[in-house]
Amino acid sequence: MTRLSAHLRVASAAGIAAVAALFGAAPAALAQPEPGVPAAGTVTPLVDCVQDAPLGAVTARSVVLGYRSTASAPVTLPAGGGENDLTSGAGDRGQPSTFLPGEHHGTALLTFDAQAEPALGWRVQGAVPAIDATAPACTDATVVTLNAPSSAEAGRSFVTTAAVSRLLMGAADGGSVGFSIDGEAETVVPVAGGSARAELTAPAAGSHTLVARYLPADGSGLKAATASTVLTTAVASGPLSVAANSVVAGSTSAVVVVTRATANGEATVDYTTADGTARAGADYTATSGTVVLADGVREAKVRIPLASRGAGSPSATFFVLLQRASTSVGSASATVLLPAVATPPAAAAAGPADPAAASLAIAGPGDSDGPASALPVADPTARAAGAAGQDLLLLIVGAILTVGGIAGVVSVIRGVTLSNANA
Incomplete structure (x- = not known):
């Protein structure tokens, strides 16, 4: 290899790196089509621009290459393989070998000796654009x-x-x-x-x-x-909506369903959780992602992990929100209700710990049907066993004293005596 050839190869490699950096992407030759996928179409080579730079007795010509492909998928044409060649010298000099659909510019940069190869061309599938001074200058080309x-x-x-x-x-x-x-x-x-x-x-x-x-x-x-x-x-896929399924006690996850009115085309939407009275990390796991509804699919399910909540925890809610949808949104939020967690039976049987409340639960002696008495057991006004008959006698005595005078008193005394004798 001559020193000139080495210089040109180094310049070509540096130029390709510069073009790749300029357009923010690697040359198209680095992209690979899907294996086994044929692509029919025509690839037309393009000479984007040419720039000459005198190097002593040599004129180094740099050329920026592009192409246009009418295929619907990437087309692979190996460099130097007969359908992708330089018209003189080596057929493979780093030109693109994989051609993506559409029109692309700045895909490769070649540098060669313009005096040694004044009529060099790039031949792809029979088309040969000339790489000479008739091409646009790189200072003016866009x-x-x-x-x-x-x-x-x-x-x-x-x-x-x-x-x-x-x-x-x-x-x-x-x-x-x-x-x-x-x-x-x-x-x-x-x-x-x-x-x-x-x-x-x-x-x-x-x-x-x-x-x-x-x-x-x-x-x-x-x-x-x-x-x-x-x-x-x-065609339009119809508006998206989100709803939450019911959460039952003991569930380890909440199910949220994203649906749309029709299944036409593809639709995408991002989702994320947001706190309500339920808190992420304590009651549930904060979750976000993207739902993709392919053509023909009307709904997709998302599971939100739930945390284990302690006994006696009250009911709580959090929300699932839709964002950045590819189509319209009818309902953008769903409310997830976490049910209250019951207190274990053993704890409930222990009764209230408040002494004041405990006094309300104490029933009076002999009171099996009525409500519990709020009075202490030793209260002198509390009723004793058998006191119901005496209360009735006292009412009768009061009535007799009011109406019958002394005679009534004598009758009451006799009645009490007979009652005691019978007992």
Whole structure:
């Protein structure tokens, strides 16, 4: 290997690392498709820009490569294998070998001797873009990195952003980005800080192409650039709701059910617990996560672990809340009721410990049917056994004294004497 070749290889490796850092991702050649998944489609190689740098008697030419793939899945074309080659010299020089769906820029950087290979080209599936001075200069070329969801609900809005960079030169400022779906009218947004953000409405259910087109400001000297991605839309899944099943004594978990009105499309929603009168860590375990309802699925269950609560614990509640749903939400919270924990029978049989309360539970002598007496047993006013007959006699004596005078007294005395004799 000559010293020049070694320098060029080092420069190429450093350039690839710089491009990867610029776009915040590894080159697409590092991505791997799912094994055993065929992908039909056309891959078109792109020369994003070219930059020449004289190195003594040698002109080192750096080229930034991109591609466009119409396949619906990653396509693998081994470098140097016949369908992915450089047109002269070694066929494999680190160009991408795995091609993702859509349009991608800044995927690789190659450096070579422009004097030794003035007509070098990159051939992929028969297409050969020229790598020469007719390509845009890297000081003027731009690239758009599109960030958008891969799926959305038909008729609902979604947010997409586009970052605009000057290849090998950092972010581009000024100009605007036009966002469009399937070639319809563009939504044009100014570029600020190297990016643009738009809120679009998802079209009818199906597969669509989302395009972001950079429009440089007049007189800037920058070149236009585009990026695209596939957007899949599905019919509305219907509003989500959450409800809690009943919790019975002794349960180790509470079951919360997330449901939706229809099972169309996929829906996702985050959930989290929140304290009420029940406290996380003491009565239940704080829990959060994401529920995914796949197409055709209407409900999903979430289990919240419950703690062991002591005897005599009162009833308590906590809540499960829905957040950040991919569709509308009808009911965003559910209340989980933890039942009171009963006191063991042995403790209940011990009776109240309050002396005042204990005095209320003491029944008077001979009182088997009536309520307990609140008077102490030794109280002189408490009734004794057999006192009911004497109380009746005293009432009769009072009546006779009022009506019959002395004669009545004599009759009462005789009645008492006869009563004692009979006893």
